[in-house]
Amino acid sequence: MSNQELGLTRRGWLARAAGVAAGAALAGGAPLTVLAQAAPKRGGTLRVATVDKPVNMDPGYAQLYSSLQVYQNVYNKLAYVDEAGQFIPGLAKSWKQENDKTWLFDLVDNAVFHNGEPLTAQDVVFTFTRLLDAKNKLPMRIFFSPVEGVEAVGTHQVRFHLSKPFGPLLAMLTQATEIVNEKALREKDPKLFPIGTGPYRFVEWVKDDHVTLERWEKYFRPGRPYIDRLVFYAPADDTVRLTGLQTGRFNWIQTVPPQRMPELERGRDPKPSSGRPYLPFFLMLNASKPPFNDRRLRQAIAWAIDRTEIVKLVYFGSHVATAEPTPEPSPWATGVNAHKGGPDIARARQLLSEAGAGNGLTLTYLVKSQVPVLVKTGEILREQLKKVGITLDVQPLESGQYFEALVGKKFDIAAAWWSVTVDPDMFYSPLQHSTSPWNFSGFKSEEADKRIDAFRFTTSPAARRKMYPELVRWFQEEGSLIVFSNEIQRYWMKPNVYGSAPLPSLELRFEESWIA
């Protein structure tokens, strides 16, 4: 996971998770997504403009979101997540939890890799053996630590053996890993030539220009995909991307400049997809050293910030103001806000005073200079914190310095985003567990670990849902991570493009898309 990869940066490999974009089909093939009014039509080329260019097509590395969004169309996973956050079949047509520590998956029997090899249970075993083998040093391994191994039960059935009950297993499977074929990996470098069972087969990759995929005729879901050819481009600028869509160079783009949204929404061409908040933005308060090792000061910040103002002034309504990582309409939305009624300046001042900082405080705000919205967020925050006597020194740093400061914990407040929230464990575990390398706020607490572990290692969905609101509240009250908004994912396309909608996994899958 490199600088641009991790979910913290939108392009992060964690930015993945499951999901059949555009609504995958259930085992029977019924499309789930928001589809167009007219009947889907076969053919055409979808020219897609994403935010960043791909780097590595090997799903074992899952390095960059920009790579994932391309090869997710080449591979299949065992399961996916739909727009509503529900798990739906992929290469596994069904599954059942046999007991706390074993899961049985039935695979489809008609999937074929693009090299002609039929999919069998051995491919799933190979995929996970490769992933879990420490020698391979695959970055995704850390997320499957409770998985002891995968066993082929029949030619089309696999059993997962876990070391302990693991609540987010399905969510993890929808996030990773794409099923690979051993022979294909030996024949061609998977970093450059992805070979999967997915709806599209890889054709060419002209570096710094485009990647072309073509419809896979032997795709296991009859009649899918609809579009014949996908071409992925990655213009470096929002305006260039939008101009490309308007001139017809592209017919689908990932983002537009937020300030242009109101004007674009009034028109008919281009048209937006539905929009859902799937990308939490938050502040990390460095709890590993003074002043934020004092909970009262973290609380003071939480009471002083005005989320609505930040969203209005910085994000032009392209975000929703929220205090939790998975707001409505996520099935994990709780509505919990420990600072309801905020900003409360008097309360913030009182907390500062109690912590001995009544005469003021000077803090640093660490931000990557290449992310102007977070720099601007810092500027608005500076004005908000001024009201409680805090001087905020906004420090936009270039990538290398930013990571050095972040990893070395040389900051007071840092802003970031996280793109893996199919299961909230994927948010709290990496960011707040004391053993996680991504706990940049340096917040270490036995109680936090206990709560995260309890949520993580409970398998009953009902029990997990019951304990989750309390987990949200507890972390809000601790204040080492202050969620302030969530970016609404909305794609833009030509009026004749249908069947594309954002997914909680942030996957860009075009299996159900079609061009009229």
Added chain:
Amino acid sequence: MTSPWTYAARRLALAVPLLLGMSVLVFGLMRLVPGDPAVVVLGYKATPEGVRALREAFHLDEPLPTQYLRWLAGLTRGDFGLDFRQNEPIGRMILDRLPVTLELTALASLAAALIGIPLGLLGGARRRGLADRATLAIGLVGVSIPDFWLGIMLMLGLSLGAGLLPSGGFVPIAESPVENLQHLVLPALTLALSRAAVLGRLSRAAVLDVAQRGFVQFARAKGLAEHAVLFRHVLPNAAIPIVTVLALQVGYMLGGAIVVEMIFTLPGVGRMTLDAVLERNYPVVQSTVLVIGAMFMLVNLVTDILYGVIDPRVRHR
């Protein structure tokens, strides 16, 4: 009298120490830029152990002179090394992208010369006239407009507004020469306009300078028509500074291609260099800068040889 070939050979020999100097400079400058490449590559995963392992893998843990010599030794074998991000041979990466940048630069140079030089000549020949004022105004505006703004404006105007040209992308010339040209018109114009402005101003100044010399006044005095004075006496004598500046502008365009390639999504060396700078991909930056530098030297060498063609007196030096 030195033959052009001996002269070229001497200049090429001189290019070796220059390239060596440049390699030291670019190697050193990259190391001065804050930010450890291992940290940039690992990003949020930059644990001390991870950083240490990656530094070892990239030989970044070695003393700087050793790192430099290792790189240099590779260069002498034609091996530019592997890039940090994708482990791809850099030589191949450059070769894949160089044709795009060269074509863009060549077209932009042509456009700059076709726009700038006639404008300058016209201004110089009609001093204080309408053409002269227009030359000065265009020159001032052209020099002041940044490429990124001009590129986006041209895109909005000629592509989105008028629908005349594609807003970006690239089609290889082997695939379709017409489409290739269509895709390069806007980028080349973007790159050319500010350089044309410089050329225009310089050409004007050169013409004005020569026009005041005695032999030109004599030509006029003996009754030669103004156009004959301009083309037979003024222009050949003003050509050397114009060609010199044109060559320099070609060099600047090789650098300016970075921004233009980003705006128009062209898969050239410039875009690759910028990405590599942001990623602290040392070997890629070093190699591309060196290649661009070498091309700049080559352009200057050709220019120097051209002097001899333009002005026979130069050959005797």
